[in-house]
Amino acid sequence: MENLLRITDIKGYAPQIGRLISMMNYARFTTLEAVKDLNPEQLDFLLDPQSNSIGALLLHIAAVEYAYQVSTFEKRTLNEEELATWGPALDLGEEGREKIKGNDLAFYLTNLEKVRNRTLELFSSVQDDWLAIEEEFWWDKQANHYFMWFHVFEDEINHRGQIRMIRKKLLS
Amino acid sequence: MENLLRITDIKGYAPQIGRLISMMNYARFTTLEAVKDLNPEQLDFLLDPQSNSIGALLLHIAAVEYAYQVSTFEKRTLNEEELATWGPALDLGEEGREKIKGNDLAFYLTNLEKVRNRTLELFSSVQDDWLAIEEEFWWDKQANHYFMWFHVFEDEINHRGQIRMIRKKLLS
Numbered sequence: 399m400e401n402l403l404r405i406t407d408i409k410g411y412a413p414q415i416g417r418l419i420s421m422m423n424y425a426r427f428t429t430l431e432a433v434k435d436l437n438p439e440q441l442d443f444l445l446d447p448q449s450n451s452i453g454a455l456l457l458h459i460a461a462v463e464y465a466y467q468v469s470t471f472e473k474r475t476l477n478e479e480e481l482a483t484w485g486p487a488l489d490l491g492e493e494g495r496e497k498i499k500g501n502d503l504a505f506y507l508t509n510l511e512k513v514r515n516r517t518l519e520l521f522s523s524v525q526d527d528w529l530a531i532e533e534e535f536w537w538d539k540q541a542n543h544y545f546m547w548f549h550v551f552e553d554e555i556n557h558r559g560q561i562r563m564i565r566k567k568l569l570s
Numbered sequence: 571m572e573n574l575l576r577i578t579d580i581k582g583y584a585p586q587i588g589r590l591i592s593m594m595n596y597a598r599f600t601t602l603e604a605v606k607d608l609n610p611e612q613l614d615f616l617l618d619p620q621s622n623s624i625g626a627l628l629l630h631i632a633a634v635e636y637a638y639q640v641s642t643f644e645k646r647t648l649n650e651e652e653l654a655t656w657g658p659a660l661d662l663g664e665e666g667r668e669k670i671k672g673n674d675l676a677f678y679l680t681n682l683e684k685v686r687n688r689t690l691e692l693f694s695s696v697q698d699d700w701l702a703i704e705e706e707f708w709w710d711k712q713a714n715h716y717f718m719w720f721h722v723f724e725d726e727i728n729h730r731g732q733i734r735m736i737r738k739k740l741l742s
Contacts, residue, residue, distance in 0.1 A: 404716075420717075424720070449735070532576070539575045540576065545576055548596070556727050559727070562732075563732050
């Protein structure tokens with residue numbers, strides 16, 4: 399918390415990894431602020447029948463982070479068991495609306511924290527050159543690991559923006 | 571575009587500055603994708619009377635970037651003339667809804683581009699140690715320049731998430 403507004407070194411991590419984690423930490427801080435004190439009914443609220451609930455977006459944020467752990471550190475896609483756990487949250491939409499509901503805030507926060515702790519463990523095992531490793535990604539283009547993890551937190555921020563809109567509507 | 575999915579060096583900029591610009595470039599690419607082909611009426615559309623239009627959010631993105639140019643490179647706050655230009659877009663809300671409307675997409679894109687070009691010029695004048703310069707910022711905490719510019723693009727991504735929601739509703 400003391401370094402919340404610094405993108406800088408973090409003890410125990412390589413310099414660039416520390417900066418990446420600094421950005422992820424701030425993004426997460428704001429996500430948690432945006433969902434503070436919401437009850438299960440509010441977490442399930444839908445702005446309209448085609449939209450995603452705040453709960454589903456929270457689980458999506460955890461699911462995306464988990465999926466990128468698997469793709470960048472294990473270089474594989476999710477297996478069937480993992481897809482059973484994370485699939486609805488990854489895909490959102492119809493399946494997400496059906497399967498992700500009735501949970502309290504603690505359920506979502508626990509998932510976010512568990513996944514994040516594993517990310518931090520994995521990050522402590524690599525050096526900065528790991529960020530430069532490339533592979534074919536979207537639109538037949540090369541992407542590096544740095545981009546992939548940038549995308550993890552930029553997707554979180556994107557949905558946090560949506561969560562703020564839904565919350566504003568909920569509490570107005 | 572060739573480096574769209576790489577967070578890496580950019581010719582003409584210091585290494586860390588290049589990585590920061592890489593992230594800003596990708597964020598901007600997705601913002602532009604999210605507003606493609608919208609007409610003035612769509613840019614003015616309000617999800618509800620308390621919300622912001624896509625047009626206002628686009629001008630907000632340009633305004634925030636301009637404000638951080640002034641605060642981090644010139645170490646001052648906006649003067650009266652600048653506030654007359656950017657104030658409604660910075661503050662959004664009531665004043666934004668009143669004053670930011672009736673513009674076509676080109677108006678917003680021109681503003682975004684002009685401000686971005688100035689950012690790139692300013693970034694080419696500093697080295698990586700500039701990112702570590704700190705000052706008192708939110709909540710009596712120290713923030714460094716890297717954080718402040720991270721915030722510029724994380725605010726853009728936040729609003730891009732909202733723009734996507736509004737666009738989905740508009741086109742559904």
